[in-house]
Amino acid sequence: MQVTVSPIDQGVKGYNNYGAWLRKKYNGQRVFKVIVDGGFTCPNRDGSKGYGGCTYCNVDSFTPSVSRKAPSLREQVIQGMERARKGNKADKFIIYFQPNTNTYAPAHYLKMMYDEALSIEPENIVGLSVGTRPDCIDAEKIALLESYTDRFDVDLEMGMESIYNDTLAQINRGCTHEELLRALELTKNSKLDTCVHTIFGFPWETHDMMLAYADEINRHEHIKFVKFHHLHIVEGSVMGVKYKREPFKLFSLPEYTDFLCELLPRIRPDVVIQRLFGLSDRELLIAPNWQLKKSEIQHYIDKAILDRGVLQGAAL
Template sequence: NTNTYAPVHYLKMMYDEALSINPQDVVGFSVGTRPDCIDAEKVALLESYCDRFDVDLEMGMESIYDETLNQINRGCSHGEFVEAVKLLENSKLDLCVHTIFGFPWETEAMMLGYIHEINRFPQIKFVKFHHLHIVEGSIMGAKYKKQPFKLFSLEEYTDLLCKLIPLLRPDIVIQRLFGISDWDLLIAPNWGLNKSSIQTYIDKEIERRGVVQGSAYFASSE
């Protein structure tokens, strides 16, 4: 399911209905989509609200590698993601991109490549980073149960974050550093900590290492 998988007239009806509830309290809204569920007409619809609200579009990039997207049954290619991003060139909408780190066949260098790809697009204003979760009812879940594979520990994932954050364009806002799954659905990894404890650990390690967003981006641009 996605928030743009419907005809434009129906989407407008739904958005208008949602925004009619306590409109005086609404500053903006965020709409989630997929690369294969957005087009110029839907972008125009969302832009029609920009004179009254701050409108963000959230879209999953997940990985930049088609082999990965095929293995997780994503249903669309990275090329389709790029085309969807290009729809937002000169758009009033702010784009937030979601990524997943930790697919077992991707190397660290491959994962750092996500950041170089994100940096290419000025349309991308926000990012949400996630580590790979294995959950019940998913293709990856079935594979993991059949033959468990290596997943990030909290320490390993934090180490990756400390390497990729300096590469990220400094004007991009990081809205999320990791994801959380429902305990009753999560198969692995189980870090044995609640959300606030994970956030505290990552924040302290970033501070301890002196990690600065964009420091390596500027160095690579010189």
């Protein structure tokens, strides 16, 4: 009996996806990110800029529970590598400092943290990825991250979230879009790979306002990676409390898929899409609950993109 393999199963997608980019860059090796929690806080939580954090945020919602339970940085890296090897047959690894603000400390302290994580099986580590806020980046920290680029690929992931200062104020971001632009200027001629993270679906932003994110991404030619998230409401967040009192409109999966199919043709084709959506742990998720596993959501979106003939950059 002949078995038909779908284009999706063969890795065919209508956008410049991160998985294919990794396979090509690392000669077919299976490269996976190992998420580590460096124990950092955030200037929007400790009082230097505000308290309570961004209204949508509960840091545990985007930190795997296994990372939260590991008591030391070293154990997190070792355990993360073991899981990726067993579960995904990983060959190589990218150390990903994800939770909270991972440049929010003096440079000498950051160096100690990064050095420790990268010293564990350095022969099998190909990259360092650091997630942070644009207002916690300066020339000294850029130079520190660049010092690793002779041995590893290093990407700096910054939260754009929205391009509108009114939205940033409403979500208690404690950071303006102009501060992101200043951080992007610092990385303009850098050896670092720049990544920005966006959130779609704030209820006061219109469809056209969200599509305009593409124009802002496109005009910064050194933005190499993007991560797209839909707004989801999680336990432990200010927005979660408000939503329970008075629910507001959020994307359904078909609506979000429609939006992505309209957005992707407007994104420069050289931009690598690291993520099309975000998903918190089920025990923390309030809404929207699409009642599907992460892999099922990914397949649903990818199939729609292929079925509709959507092609990244086609509208430019």
